[in-house]
Amino acid sequence: MAQIICRDAALGYEGRAVVQHLNFQVDRGDYLCIVGENGSGKSTLVKALLKLKEPMAGEICLGDGLEADGIGYLPQQTIVQKDFPASVQEIVLSGCLGRFGFRPFYGRKEKETAARQMERLGITHLAGRCYRELSGGQQQRVLLARALCATRYMLLLDEPVAGLDPVAVQEMYSLVAELNRQEKITVIMVSHDMHAAVTYASHILHISEEPLFFGTREAYVQSEVGKAYLSVTGGERHV
Amino acid sequence: MYEMLKIYFSYPFVRYAMLVGVLIALSSSLLGVSLVLKRYSFIGDGLSHVAFGAMAVATVLDVGNDTAVVLPVTVLSAVLVLRTGQNARLKGDAAIAMISVGALAFGYLFLNLFSRSANLTGDVCSTLFGSTAILTLSRTDVWLCIVLSGAVVLLFTVFYHQIFAVTFDETFARASGMKADRYNLLIAVVTASVIVLAMKLVGSLLISALLIFPALSAMRIFRSFRGVILASAVLSVICAAAGILLSILFSTPVGATVVCMDMAVFALCSLAGGLLSRG
Numbered sequence: 291m292a293q294i295i296c297r298d299a300a301l302g303y304e305g306r307a308v309v310q311h312l313n314f315q316v317d318r319g320d321y322l323c324i325v326g327e328n329g330s331g332k333s334t335l336v337k338a339l340l341k342l343k344e345p346m347a348g349e350i351c352l353g354d355g356l357e358a359d360g361i362g363y364l365p366q367q368t369i370v371q372k373d374f375p376a377s378v379q380e381i382v383l384s385g386c387l388g389r390f391g392f393r394p395f396y397g398r399k400e401k402e403t404a405a406r407q408m409e410r411l412g413i414t415h416l417a418g419r420c421y422r423e424l425s426g427g428q429q430q431r432v433l434l435a436r437a438l439c440a441t442r443y444m445l446l447l448d449e450p451v452a453g454l455d456p457v458a459v460q461e462m463y464s465l466v467a468e469l470n471r472q473e474k475i476t477v478i479m480v481s482h483d484m485h486a487a488v489t490y491a492s493h494i495l496h497i498s499e500e501p502l503f504f505g506t507r508e509a510y511v512q513s514e515v516g517k518a519y520l521s522v523t524g525g526e527r528h529v
Numbered sequence: 530m531y532e533m534l535k536i537y538f539s540y541p542f543v544r545y546a547m548l549v550g551v552l553i554a555l556s557s558s559l560l561g562v563s564l565v566l567k568r569y570s571f572i573g574d575g576l577s578h579v580a581f582g583a584m585a586v587a588t589v590l591d592v593g594n595d596t597a598v599v600l601p602v603t604v605l606s607a608v609l610v611l612r613t614g615q616n617a618r619l620k621g622d623a624a625i626a627m628i629s630v631g632a633l634a635f636g637y638l639f640l641n642l643f644s645r646s647a648n649l650t651g652d653v654c655s656t657l658f659g660s661t662a663i664l665t666l667s668r669t670d671v672w673l674c675i676v677l678s679g680a681v682v683l684l685f686t687v688f689y690h691q692i693f694a695v696t697f698d699e700t701f702a703r704a705s706g707m708k709a710d711r712y713n714l715l716i717a718v719v720t721a722s723v724i725v726l727a728m729k730l731v732g733s734l735l736i737s738a739l740l741i742f743p744a745l746s747a748m749r750i751f752r753s754f755r756g757v758i759l760a761s762a763v764l765s766v767i768c769a770a771a772g773i774l775l776s777i778l779f780s781t782p783v784g785a786t787v788v789c790m791d792m793a794v795f796a797l798c799s800l801a802g803g804l805l806s807r808g
Contacts, residue, residue, distance in 0.1 A: 340703070340704040342700075342703055342704065360704075360705055360706060361704065363700075363701055363704040363705070365698065365700045365701055365704075368698070368700075369568075370566065370567065370568060370697075370698075371697065371698065374566060374697055374754075375566075375748050375751060375752055375753065375754060375756070375757045376693070376697060376753060376754040377752065377753035377754070377755075380693065380753060380754050380755065381697065383690075384690065384693060384694040384697065384698075384701075384702075385701075385705070387690055387691065387694050387702070387705060387707060388702075388704075388705025388706040388707060395690075396690065419752075420752030420753065422752075423752070436701070437701075440704075440705045
């Protein structure tokens with residue numbers, strides 16, 4: 291059974307559709323890259339997948355355990371966070387909040403989950419450090435650990451490498467690919483980086499006002515849309 | 530000096546002033562951390578001007594208990610400001626500035642046109658900068674203040690993690706199923722109530738200082754959210770207590786003295802923070 295099924299959905303603001311006739315499906319263990327130009331509705335689609343926004347038409351259904359567990363979201367960084375006084379531990383733990391509901395204190399289970407995710411991402415030694423003093427790559431790892439606390443099945447990454455240096459970009463991609471392969475965590479990534487999309491993704495969704503393409507990576511590289519877009523962006527690394 | 534303080538503190542109104550001052554400082558510093566980090570520092574300022582306008586109307590209409598008029602009006606504006614803040618068409622800061630100066634102008638005009646008071650300038654000045662009002666607190670005021678501060682402290686204890694999550698990353702909090710709007714609303718409503726009470730202590734122009742200075746000072750030195758919250762509360766209480774004592778001893782205006790203490794502590798913390806990060 292599919293984790294996400296999107297049937298002829300239209301998304302937009304104030305009655306005006308930004309993107310319509312969206313049809314795609316995400317299965318467990320997929321690595322879907324959502325590509326497209328700025329303003330093509332990628333962020334709107336992210337909001338809809340997170341259930342922060344209702345589609346104007348059509349439907350987006352969650353299934354296969356996702357209804358109960360939710361999606362681990364890695365948002366784009368905001369200015370507020372850049373100088374936020376918080377320890378790494380505090381931030382990672384806050385990923386457990388959605389699941390534990392109404393309790394004033396974290397229990398042992400939440401602390402263990404947080405510790406396990408920090409271990410997995412190799413940031414255990416940073417637990418007591420202040421978030422704003424970390425490098426961009428370390429900050430993204432912290433936010434990724436937080437996202438992993440919120441889900442067991444699916445990560446939704448919104449431009450996860452924006453503003454990172456080339457080494458950190460590479461590390462981030464391998465980390466996500468590893469989580470996808472080894473832990474069977476479904477990954478949906480919004481990206482500008484075409485090279486990464488055709489390197490790592492199993493499926494690609496290319497949107498504009500209408501979805502231009504949805505299918506596997508191999509098919510995308512062969513398709514007219516894919517060829518055209520890749521030749522413009524050169525399939526080169528955009529850092 | 531000790532003897533002199535002892536005489537002063539034998540009067541109940543001085544003890545009330547001290548108690549209320551410390552409690553207001555405590556609650557405003559807790560709220561301040563969240564407001565400063567969410568870039569809402571000006572909400573305090575805007576709401577306090579609204580409170581001034583409401584106070585002017587209440588004074589002219591000669592309502593028995595000012596708070597009964599000022600509190601609902603200010604809370605309502607807090608809710609409205611928050612709503613417009615989410616509306617993309619009218620940006621949050623512009624909306625706040627608009628409401629803030631509008632209420633100030635309206636309040637002053639209203640007082641000028643209809644006030645029967647012999648000392649209009651004095652009235653305005655004391656509402657703006659705080660005054661002896663802190664020494665004329667009624668029992669009801671004191672109780673109201675105790676209940677409200679208790680509520681603020683309870684709120685921060687019970688919802689500490691939720692407040693952290695909503696302050697640090699509202700989008701993520703929403704995405705993981707939290708009702709972020711409710712927490713924002715709660716914070717705005719409580720902020721409005723604290724501001725109405727704080728008006729009696731420092732006056733409406735200086736309230737922002739109570740909200741933002743302790744948080745900013747704590748952020749210079751502490752690097753975790755918990756540390757910042759606790760330090761902010763402690764610094765604020767110390768400043769308020771010291772400021773009130775000094776103002777009694779040297780008969781200076783209470784509000785201005787407390788705010789100057791806050792500024793001095795901020796300067797010290799900045800210095801210490803600079804040394805710490807270099808060392």
